[in-house]
Amino acid sequence: MILLLMIVGLLTLLALRVPVSFALLIPCLIYVLLDPNLSMGIAVQQTLSGVDSFALLAVPMFILLGNLANVSGVTDKLYDAAVAAIGHVKGSLGYVNVATSFGFSWMSGAAIADAAAMGRVQVPAMVQRGYKQEFSLGVTGASSLIAPMIPPSIPAIVYAVTAGVSVGALFMAGIVPALVLVAALCGMVWFLTRKQDHLREPRSSWGVRGRTALAALPAAGSAVVILGGILSGTFTPTEASGIGVIYILVLALAYKVLTWRKMYRTLLTTVETSGSVLLIVASAALFGWVLAREQAPQVAANLILEITNQPIVFLILVNLLLLIVGSVLEPTAAILILVPVLAPVAATFGIDPVHLGIMVIFNLVIGLITPPVGLVLFVLSSVTKAPVSTVIKGILPFFVPMVITLLVITFLPVVTLGLPTALGFL
Numbered sequence: 001m002i003l004l005l006m007i008v009g010l011l012t013l014l015a016l017r018v019p020v021s022f023a024l025l026i027p028c029l030i031y032v033l034l035d036p037n038l039s040m041g042i043a044v045q046q047t048l049s050g051v052d053s054f055a056l057l058a059v060p061m062f063i064l065l066g067n068l069a070n071v072s073g074v075t076d077k078l079y080d081a082a083v084a085a086i087g088h089v090k091g092s093l094g095y096v097n098v099a100t101s102f103g104f105s106w107m108s109g110a111a112i113a114d115a116a117a118m119g120r121v122q123v124p125a126m127v128q129r130g131y132k133q134e135f136s137l138g139v140t141g142a143s144s145l146i147a148p149m150i151p152p153s154i155p156a157i158v159y160a161v162t163a164g165v166s167v168g169a170l171f172m173a174g175i176v177p178a179l180v181l182v183a184a185l186c187g188m189v190w191f192l193t194r195k196q197d198h199l200r201e202p203r204s205s206w207g208v209r210g211r212t213a214l215a216a217l218p219a220a221g222s223a224v225v226i227l228g229g230i231l232s233g234t235f236t237p238t239e240a241s242g243i244g245v246i247y248i249l250v251l252a253l254a255y256k257v258l259t260w261r262k263m264y265r266t267l268l269t270t271v272e273t274s275g276s277v278l279l280i281v282a283s284a285a286l287f288g289w290v291l292a293r294e295q296a297p298q299v300a301a302n303l304i305l306e307i308t309n310q311p312i313v314f315l316i317l318v319n320l321l322l323l324i325v326g327s328v329l330e331p332t333a334a335i336l337i338l339v340p341v342l343a344p345v346a347a348t349f350g351i352d353p354v355h356l357g358i359m360v361i362f363n364l365v366i367g368l369i370t371p372p373v374g375l376v377l378f379v380l381s382s383v384t385k386a387p388v389s390t391v392i393k394g395i396l397p398f399f400v401p402m403v404i405t406l407l408v409i410t411f412l413p414v415v416t417l418g419l420p421t422a423l424g425f426l
Contacts, residue, residue, distance in 0.1 A: 006028075010023055010287075010337075020283075020330065024284050025283040027290075046286045046289040051285070056161055056281065058167070059277055063270050063274050066110055066152075067270050068252055069107040070117045072252035072255055074251070078103040082096040082099045083201060084209045085204075085212075087200075087201030087204060088203035091199045094189035096122075097118065097122050097139045098143045101147070103219070105149075106222060106227075109147055112375055114146070115376045115379045118144060119383040120383045123137060123140055137384065137390065139189060141395050142188075142401070146182065149175075149177055149362065151223075152241060159339060159361060161281075162284075162336055162343075165354055168237055168420075170357050171230065173354045173357070175419055177362065184404050185398065188401045218251055280333050280336060287336075301345045304345055311351060314351075315351070315359070316410075318356075319410060325367070327370040331365055335360060339360065342356070352417060359409050369398075
């Protein structure tokens with residue numbers, strides 16, 4: 001009964017547009033106040049323990065890294081290099097969009113940052129060159145979902161801390177699924193542009209290709225620094241976040257585009273975003289403690305086992321639940337609420353927590369392009385001045401590659417676990 005009241009209270013507060021952190025916190029505080037065996041001191045202790053984690057230090061650093069990359073001109077250089085390399089191919093700017101997002105994802109770690117950067121640069125360029133606005137918005141929104149899948153993925157860090165798994169293992173586990181997503185998106189771009197011969201750019205000379213590729217190399221170097229340092233054991237993912245920030249900061253200064261005004265705005269945005277994320281983490285820690293105290297994982301396990309004892313059916317049910325939740329909740333909040341319940345149940349079915357993590361993350365990031373909330377939809381609408389309805393119309397065809405990728409991640413665990421196992425993370 002208490003569990004039901006907690007969940008109803010949370011959903012009611014969310015429906016009333018109460019910020020997620022307070023929607024999590026308020027039912028927990030009422031629970032503590034009404035229980036004579038508990039004190040507010042325990043609530044404070046559990047809340048603080050949620051953010052008392054070395055791994056979580058990477059969150060504000062990676063957010064800063066993505067924001068610095070956003071204002072440093074890195075996106076433009078990646079875009080120019082991709083256009084020079086494959087601009088002469090039919091539908092080339094669609095492929096360029098996906099490729100640039102993949103490159104930028106190694107620095108951003110968040111779909112919203114990717115959508116803001118790509119939407120500002122690529123959508124106007126594509127429309128100017130004869131691409132339909134809906135298609136331009138659709139491929140931009142869909143390709144932004146690559147960012148949360150690969151290092152430095154913010155959702156991966158939050159999941160790793162919540163589920164008690166290695167951040168490095170989860171980073172490595174997302175790389176191959178991200179490549180599957182890239183291939184699926186490129187397949188959809190081909191399908192949608194295969195009969196449009198006018199969607200070609202003039203072939204660039206080898207000299208132009210070389211110059212643009214050389215100009216983009218320093219930007220690509222951030223991925224080498226972050227990933228290479230983690231794989232070689234030189235530094236932890238948390239330390240990699242600090243090294244990455246220093247690298248991008250030096251790059252931005254070298255490009256001479258980072259003014260004091262831009263730096264102030266970048267730091268201010270980072271503080272606001274980090275504060276929001278970590279406040280949710282702290283509130284969710286208390287919420288998770290209350291759920292554990294009321295044996296929510298055991299209740300959920302018994303309920304699911306009454307429905308099925310087949311792992312495949314369980315995975316299908318989890319996917320459906322996550323797709324629904326992801327359409328109304330931001331991934332970080334959803335991870336913090338659901339993972340403490342789902343992870344123990346998944347363990348009873350023999351599902352690896354790293355495999356579950358990538359599945360959870362991808363399901364929830366699909367929610368970022370799914371109405372009614374769909375934060376990426378509103379970000380793209382804001383930066384391009386296109387109506388949200390136009391963005392949604394453009395996104396719809398790209399749900400096909402999303403679903404294909406989700407099925408691959410769910411039912412082929414080797415796609416997720418193969419790389420971290422080969423590299424010794426598992």
